[in-house]
Amino acid sequence: MTTENSVRFEHVTVAYHQAVGIEDVSFSVEPGEFLGIIGPNGSGKTTLLRVVLGLVAPVSGRVRVLGASGHDLRQVRSRIGYVPQRRPLDPQFPVSVREAVAMGLYPTLRAFRRPTADDRRRVEGVLAAVGLLDTADHVAGHLSGGQQQRLLIARALVQEPQILLLDEPTSAVDVATRSAIVELVRRLHADRKLTTLYVTHDVNEVLPCVDKVLYINRTVRAFGSCADILNRETLESLYGGRVVFAEEGGRRYVIVGDRHA
């Protein structure tokens, strides 16, 4: 693990098709921290993750990820696990859960080289970690929505990343599955000391586990520790409406009221 920031943005602006994606974004994440990135739809959350992956180049500003910047960002991509917003996997594509997870190793495999016994053990290990060992030989596209999300997390983990990026990993699953996935991410973050960037539009999803919160709406509207951001004054100014905190079963929830109320 590096001793410098895992991720550092300095006044980063990204433009797509002559429109601004994110503007003048600055923040940093230390090794092993859990950053919750919240914001409304279309606020630039996914763009931010794509910049971390080196898939989108900023038009201005500086990005450092695991000590790399500029074109070198591609060199550290194999040390970043990425869980995209879930689209249903093709139920007819002839690939098993085990094979789909092993695909996370392919970018580091040399031509003609087959996965080694060690690689196969890593696949088994992450399948066990996400609770999919029993379904390892099933067709990947035949899994339920929640299981497919676990598969994507396993594929991100198999390359043994230092940074884990999750883009609304619970957007297409039911409430019970959502809680299970958040708990799984929290546990993996704690056990593996992963630097975790978790994108969501629901602040309650990351409340139990985050160290820092970034609220983005094209530009950074708020960034700081949970205590700095997750208080009534700050949230009411961000959401533009009444905010109430409620407690249930030892957990704290944010309820955002009608902004016109």
Add this chain to the structure above:
Amino acid sequence: MLDILHYGFMQRALLSSVIVGTTCSLIGVFVVLRGMAFAGSGLAHAAFGGVALGFLLAINPLFAAVLFCLGTAGLIQVASRRAQLRMDAAIGIFFAFAMALGVLFIGLMKRYDARVYGYLFGNVLGVTAGNLILMGVLGLIVIGTIGLLYRQFKFLSFDEEMAEASGLPTGALAAVLIGLLALTVVVSLKTVGIILVEALLVTPAATAYQLTHRYGMMFVLSWIAGIVSCVVGLVVSYAIGIPSGAAIVIVATLLFALAAFLSPKRRKCKVCGRESTADTG
């Protein structure tokens, strides 16, 4: 029946059928899984321009077709990536352009040469030793590259966005794949022809797709279907005197119909009303 193997033209025909059956059925797995059937059809039609150019310039038509198909594949790839154009629109533009050039080249010939039209429907019995060497070299390039990038192509076909995010050079891999498709089309021109090559690119792989949920097994079954189609089609065409390209495609289609009828996927859907959650692979 083995008597027919005493003829040199029949030995060459059989060998070319094995080469065509192998290359088409292996690249066909990606054609089916990535939905590239129109690309195969487009490149086959583009080959007509190359064949016509070959006759116009009095050079090997297959060699000219290689250059034409690879050029068309490159233009399709550049147009779809750089010009923000859908792949099917890019194919539509450039395959029609290549066909138009073919018609133009035929018009520029000083005298009519009916051999040009022989490439439309293929004539496996007319394969020369020179044709066979070129087909063998191109076939080895296609098969070797698939072996080299087998897993990378799998990731690309399954989830292109994630493959890119994981660090695979997806643009280069997609370009290599369409280049291999172009070479495969040229390999098949003499045997099944421009019009019917599409069937060999799709049907054996689609037959395999009916029978397995496993990626590796799909290659094996597709290869078997491709070889059986080409060899049985060749023998039938010789035995009853029908065009070889047509016979090969008819055999391939019958195999597909049989596989679709026997498909374990179809039986599962009848029982559960949707895709099964159990793996049959």
